[in-house]
Amino acid sequence: MTTWWQCSLGDQITLQRGVDITRKESSFGSVPVISSGGLSFYHNVSIDNGPGVVIGRKGSLGTVYWVNQPYWPHDTTLWVKDFKGNDSRFVYYALKSLDTKSLDVGSSNPTLNRNHVHPIQIWWTNLDTQREITTALSALDDKIELNRRIAGTLEEMARALYRSWFVDFDPVRAKAEGREPAHMDGATAALFPDRFGEDGLPEGWHSRSLEEVADFLNGAALQKFPPEEGCESLPVIKIAELRLGITEKTARASANLPTKYRINNGDVLFSWSGSLLQKVWTEGAGALNQHLFKVTSEHVPKWFHYYAVDQHMDEFRQIAASKATTMGHIQRRHLREAMVALPDDPRILEAAGRIVAAAFDRAIAASLENQTLAELRDTLLPKLMSGDIRVGEAREMAEAAE
Known part of the structure; x- marks a missing residue:
């Protein structure tokens, strides 16, 4: 009882x-x-x-x-x-x-x-009920942790392939040395050249800056769009939210702001000031604050510009850390100076996309599922801790969400 x-x-x-x-x-x-x-x-x-x-x-x-x-x-x-x-x-x-x-x-x-x-x-409550409640809630937490590990593994797999093909040029080096490129079929291997040009890039490839391959939209000064009583508002996404997610300390802004500053699930955000980091947003609609870029592209897939920025993140952080008298940041010119390699043959990007995009998108899906699971856990938690909901009901809801 x-x-x-x-x-x-x-x-x-x-x-x-x-x-x-x-x-x-x-x-x-x-x-x-x-x-x-x-x-x-x-x-x-x-x-x-x-x-x-x-x-x-x-x-x-x-x-x-x-x-x-x-x-x-x-x-x-x-x-x-x-x-x-x-x-x-x-x-x-x-x-x-x-x-x-x-x-x-x-x-x-x-x-x-x-x-x-x-x-x-x-x-x-008594120990038996404590353990029943723990079982119901920990099932959700365990699933969240499993999804987090899966997402991390998938993202690392995608990052590794991007760097192998577009940074280290492993398939080209293998062919130049008379070896078969590893981990790809013959049709894919045939897309890669077997030599490098004088510029150090694979023959038939070209160099482009980050600013050329993607659009970096800086956020707005959202104090100009305060929340209006009785109207829809959005959480203000600052560097803290990019690091820790939306919390009770998160500020709000009016939803009547220019559409370009609205954030949705799947958007790529990049903080160029303070704690430099990049993330695919998965916490619902929000408003893009200053010091954050929303990164999009009409030229390359999302996964490509995400890992292209990731490729230069260490040097960006070093640039930011060198600004001892101000809050560390990078400038637009650093995006123009950061170069990435692109093949002239679009089939190479398509072949990479069949592998990288699958892992990248599955990682995003796992993060989105975690948001749903966390919301369910946070809804059940106070109800279980006050005895307002039976443990059996909570367990059924947790099992249905797995």
Whole structure:
């Protein structure tokens, strides 16, 4: 029989402040150091053997992490020192369902004090029900993690083929040395030349800049499009959203902004300032803020311009890092100076696309599915933690989504 009762969080777990350590003080190892922002670096000594639950207490306030191995909780976190016989994964979900950000006691930097967390009144249940709830929710989390790994593997496969064909020119080098190109049939191999020109490119290929092969639309100053009461609004996609996704801190803008600044699933976004990174957006409609490019092309497939930018990302980051007096960024001229190689024969791009596009598109599909799964999990979480929905119903919904 399912029984729920109200108690303080401190009745069920004991939180402990993490232990300070810097990257410089760490030693090479496989123990993750978990800070308020998540995984920071690795060390060779653990504070807790895991599985463990860590909650951000400074900076990224109230963010909860599940760690399924020995780990080191950083000083910017609180960690569960004693689960008091409760299911550890249930405790993780219970903490995720709480609004701890309202307990901020920091004057300038957001801070969470464990003495203010322990008295929080919550609904709790017996161990059997805890495990049933954990099974239902973890099924969704496990699927999300599997999709994340699949997407990462597929993207790496696509990146590897792009670099082999269009950066390292492996098929051309193989033919120039009298070898058969690896991992392709004879018809595809025949498309590649067997020599290089004086410019160092495969014979019959040409060089183009990133700005020539793709369009880089800079975002708008979205404070000019504030949300209007009673009208549709869109989340403002800034660098933080590109890194962490849409959160409760995400600003909103009016949906009545020029269509070109609207972001949809599948759009390629590239932050050219601050944290330089590129991502295929999968979190629904949004508004493109300054310091982000929306990258499109009428000349090459999406996968090609995505990996063409990726090809130059390290040098872009070095350029940005060299700007010591301002926020690191790149300029339009850097896009004009970054060159990519293109074959004159369009059949080579078509042959690559049959492999790369399939992996690239499947990776995007896995990320999109994760958004659906995460939304279902986040909908079920508070209902399960308050007893408003039966575990059996939640399990059926989770199984239907797998």
